Amino acid sequence: MSESHTPLLTTPLDSLHRELGGKMVPFAGYAMPVQYPTGILTEHLHTRAAAGLFDVSHMGQVVIEGDDPAAALEALVPGDVQALGIGRTRYSVFTGTNGGILDDLMISKLSPTKLFLVINAACKHADFKHMQDWLAGCSVTMLDDRALLALQGPKAAEAFAAIAPESVGQGFMTIREYDVAGIPCLVTRSGYTGEDGFEISAPAARAEELARALLALDGVRPIGLGARDSLRLEAGLCLYGSDIDTTTTPVEGDIQWIIGKRRREQGGFPGAAVIQAQLADGARRKRVGIKPDGKAPARAHTEITDLDGNVIGEITSGGFGPSVNGPVAMGYVPAAFAAPGTKIKLVVRGKALDAAVVSLPFTPHRYFKG
Amino acid sequence: MTIRFTKDHEWISVDGTTGTVGITDYAQHALGDIVFVEVPEAGRELIVGGDAAVVESVKAASEVYSPVSGTVTEGNAALADNPALVNESPEDQAWFFKLTLSNPAELDELMDRTAYDAYVAGLE
Numbered sequence: 001m002s003e004s005h006t007p008l009l010t011t012p013l014d015s016l017h018r019e020l021g022g023k024m025v026p027f028a029g030y031a032m033p034v035q036y037p038t039g040i041l042t043e044h045l046h047t048r049a050a051a052g053l054f055d056v057s058h059m060g061q062v063v064i065e066g067d068d069p070a071a072a073l074e075a076l077v078p079g080d081v082q083a084l085g086i087g088r089t090r091y092s093v094f095t096g097t098n099g100g101i102l103d104d105l106m107i108s109k110l111s112p113t114k115l116f117l118v119i120n121a122a123c124k125h126a127d128f129k130h131m132q133d134w135l136a137g138c139s140v141t142m143l144d145d146r147a148l149l150a151l152q153g154p155k156a157a158e159a160f161a162a163i164a165p166e167s168v169g170q171g172f173m174t175i176r177e178y179d180v181a182g183i184p185c186l187v188t189r190s191g192y193t194g195e196d197g198f199e200i201s202a203p204a205a206r207a208e209e210l211a212r213a214l215l216a217l218d219g220v221r222p223i224g225l226g227a228r229d230s231l232r233l234e235a236g237l238c239l240y241g242s243d244i245d246t247t248t249t250p251v252e253g254d255i256q257w258i259i260g261k262r263r264r265e266q267g268g269f270p271g272a273a274v275i276q277a278q279l280a281d282g283a284r285r286k287r288v289g290i291k292p293d294g295k296a297p298a299r300a301h302t303e304i305t306d307l308d309g310n311v312i313g314e315i316t317s318g319g320f321g322p323s324v325n326g327p328v329a330m331g332y333v334p335a336a337f338a339a340p341g342t343k344i345k346l347v348v349r350g351k352a353l354d355a356a357v358v359s360l361p362f363t364p365h366r367y368f369k370g
Numbered sequence: 371m372t373i374r375f376t377k378d379h380e381w382i383s384v385d386g387t388t389g390t391v392g393i394t395d396y397a398q399h400a401l402g403d404i405v406f407v408e409v410p411e412a413g414r415e416l417i418v419g420g421d422a423a424v425v426e427s428v429k430a431a432s433e434v435y436s437p438v439s440g441t442v443t444e445g446n447a448a449l450a451d452n453p454a455l456v457n458e459s460p461e462d463q464a465w466f467f468k469l470t471l472s473n474p475a476e477l478d479e480l481m482d483r484t485a486y487d488a489y490v491a492g493l494e
Contacts (some may be wrong), residue, residue: 040428041403226429295406295450297426320405320428349424
């Protein structure tokens, strides 16, 4: 436990988490609330039924400015950033020279000369150096003085409108600047739960004021990292470092949809040769949804075998899905086993349990379509 | 009837050579919402400190160790259908298994209620 020797960083909402009874745990070098007194199960179900507020201020927020930052960034990511419209947001990854994934991220285009990125906490310093090294002619700035809050759930939009009237009608995967409870914010309509919602970047100095205003809204409760993980798992969304990492390509990770058509043809991103070959010929293995037949959860690193007991892969994320009311998982299997309905076995505590490959997500996405 | 506790937060209530085992209120609180429980079947031989049952919260799986050696006479079938009972009634209805003690002298190594309460207070 190397973390125990390094003082943990805190987010601008640290004292609020403690006041709300958050159980603080180390996560990516930060003290973060894994849950509040009601517990992960209740928090998860509340987010699916009403609205949850998440502190994700540990994530990195970066601005890239230059004459053409979209063209420059395409040297590091396989997405078509040049075709991204002003005010639009897109999911992407940084690829390595072997085609593996260095991190996943959200890219928003604020103007032709300015991009806004959100990157993972555990990768943010490496990502920042990577961008500084490779984005010639651009200035790359880490916004260390900003907090990031996520408001997620079917009642998020209605509640949010009361203090952010300009959010009404904001499209899914778009970014806008407006005041929330009188605080200037940068807001994307996006999230990591499979539900409708917003991710709100605000000045750190006013983060607690913003969080209190959001928590005062009808149906909004604070939600910890535990439910954030179970919500994203049910939604079939990847956790970097578990479901995708430097050893998995976007094709193997089944997120090849992030690679723009022009980029597939032209390449020009790290690992393009490997990824283009996999797009043409198929990958040897693939990330799939896995549903255990019984009630026992199969956790990350559980061995996957075929019906004869030959090891064919490993679970990368797995646990109990509160909305599914049963175990859910994701993992990698050879291409021949990737079709939904394929029977497999999971070795849990020495016992081979029945399971099947299933389509993702486990719970339908309910993003804003207005 | 005597009740004894382990440092791993199991309790055992003993009547003659019959013991009933579960996890403590402290343990269920630390684990959070329990979503899966696997109890041992009747006839299984357990050794002191050995794996006996499994309890899983949303976050993680934990082993339940047997506080003493013996032969399982019954697992609590109610927990498979209602794992949340462990959160609601950890030291009563949500017992995990009953066993016949093979070496009751092992109980002398365990804590009584007063000692366990002091032990838990020292953890917080």
